[in-house]
Structures are given as C-alpha cells and as structure tokens.
Amino acid sequence: MPDMTPGVASALSPLVRRIVANNPGYMTGPGTNTYLVGIDEVAVIDPGPEDVAHVEAIIGASMRERVRWVLLTHTHPDHWPAARYLADQTGAEILMFPVKGIDLEPHGWLENGQIIEGTEFGLEVIHTPGHASNHVCFFLEEERAYVTGDHIMNGSTVVIPPPDGNMTHYLESLELLKKRTRLTRIYPGHGEVIDDAKGKIQEYIEHRLMREGQIVDLLAEGPAKIPAIVARLYEGLNEAIVPRAEQTVLAHLLKLKRDGRVVGRDERSTWKTA
Numbered sequence: 001m002p003d004m005t006p007g008v009a010s011a012l013s014p015l016v017r018r019i020v021a022n023n024p025g026y027m028t029g030p031g032t033n034t035y036l037v038g039i040d041e042v043a044v045i046d047p048g049p050e051d052v053a054h055v056e057a058i059i060g061a062s063m064r065e066r067v068r069w070v071l072l073t074h075t076h077p078d079h080w081p082a083a084r085y086l087a088d089q090t091g092a093e094i095l096m097f098p099v100k101g102i103d104l105e106p107h108g109w110l111e112n113g114q115i116i117e118g119t120e121f122g123l124e125v126i127h128t129p130g131h132a133s134n135h136v137c138f139f140l141e142e143e144r145a146y147v148t149g150d151h152i153m154n155g156s157t158v159v160i161p162p163p164d165g166n167m168t169h170y171l172e173s174l175e176l177l178k179k180r181t182r183l184t185r186i187y188p189g190h191g192e193v194i195d196d197a198k199g200k201i202q203e204y205i206e207h208r209l210m211r212e213g214q215i216v217d218l219l220a221e222g223p224a225k226i227p228a229i230v231a232r233l234y235e236g237l238n239e240a241i242v243p244r245a246e247q248t249v250l251a252h253l254l255k256l257k258r259d260g261r262v263v264g265r266d267e268r269s270t271w272k273t274a
C-alpha cells in the first residue's frame, strides 16, 4: 500500500502522485491529500493548510518550474491556504470555482466543463456543490478517474454544513458523478485511493437516503430537536464530531422541508412531519 506518511510523495499511477499534509484529525483522517497530476507539466490539486514543510515536499517532488497550476476542489481551511505560497514559489496559476468570503485572489476561475490541459493529461472540471457551494471534482480523462476533494472521502464522513452546504445539491452532484461510464478509481481528499468508483458513489447515495429515511421515521414518532435526532441516529458518536453531525442532520431536514415532507426552520427548531 502506498505511503500515507506526511511529506512523502507516493506514486499512485504513472500520472498521479500524492503527498499527505501533516494535519491528521477526526475530520481529516490521515491528513489532507495533495495530488500532483502530470510529470512534465504538473497540476497540484489541494495544496493543503499553510505549512512550509508540506509546500517544500510538493516542490521537491517536481521541478519547481514544472508546477503550472494550483487547483482547489473547494475553499475549506484544510485544502487551500498553502496555495499562495506554493504559487509564489513556483509561478503556478491558482484556479478555483468562485465563492464569497475567502481571503484569496486566484489567477482565474474554474468553470464547469472546462478542461485543464497538461502535456500528458486532461482534467475536466465538474461543479459538484453540496459539501461546499464552490466544490468541484476533477475527471482525469486518461484514467477515467475522479479527484473528489471532500465530496467523497475514504474513512471519514462528509459533513454538509448549511447554508453553504446543501443536501439537495449534494445528492444531485453524486448522481452527476455516477452517470459516467467505465469509471476506474477515486482519488479522495482524505484517505486511501478508492478502487471501485461506481460502487462507492452508489454507497454514498444509499447512505444519505438511509439517513434521510431514519430521520423521517423518527419524526413520525413525534416532533424532535436536532440534538435528540443526532443522539438517536449516531450512537456512540465522538463528542468532538457531534456539532458536525448536527449540521448534517440540519442539511437533511432542510432538504426534506424543500421536498415538502417536514416542517421546521433552523438548528434550534422543533422539527415535525408535514
């Protein structure tokens, strides 16, 4: 199995290398995965938190001038803050999907359907809102593989934090990824490579619908507030993750509300069936 030691570059395929950032935790698993796509011209996907040693490892794995692009799957703080320093060190262009409220001026904006063309690869940008409104996945054409950021992870659960996170969009984005044929693998934002791409996407869809069904069943027994729903749904959940689970349950409830199935307003409401 390739190395997940922080700072060590592992070849995952002839085109893709990974360096894990040194930010392990409940939400980040072994740490944020930084991917280097291409050899002659390199696209760095998610440079990770601001950490000089990590940026040095990225530059050390390529020749400085070959790093052409710094691409961001989204702008949560475990994925992007090293972008500016890496770009300054290499002359690479920072590209991301637009969002408000981030202290970063990229060199350009990613667009849905756009293809980043390196000498050896094409990376198609797929807008996948849900975990974050500006989340994108990349489709590596040569491998028919996805780089999924936090849309799909290996080993940790994806949090959907409203209002920027949106469960309706999240499920639509999963369906969008599922449509492609002959998929191979997934390079997730956290955790090891996932070899059965289609199976994993399907598993994610089913898991969300299962949770949704549980919430509907629970509210059918009587009105409830979010902490009580979390306590019932996620038994033995680590204290540190409870607020994240509450956000995701709120995202489910807001989707169910849009679907006309439940009534409630926000994280403090008592929710009930419609």
Ligand SMILES: [Zn+2]
Residues within 6 Å of the ligand: 028, 032, 076, 078, 079, 150, 189, 190
């Ligand atoms: Zn992340």
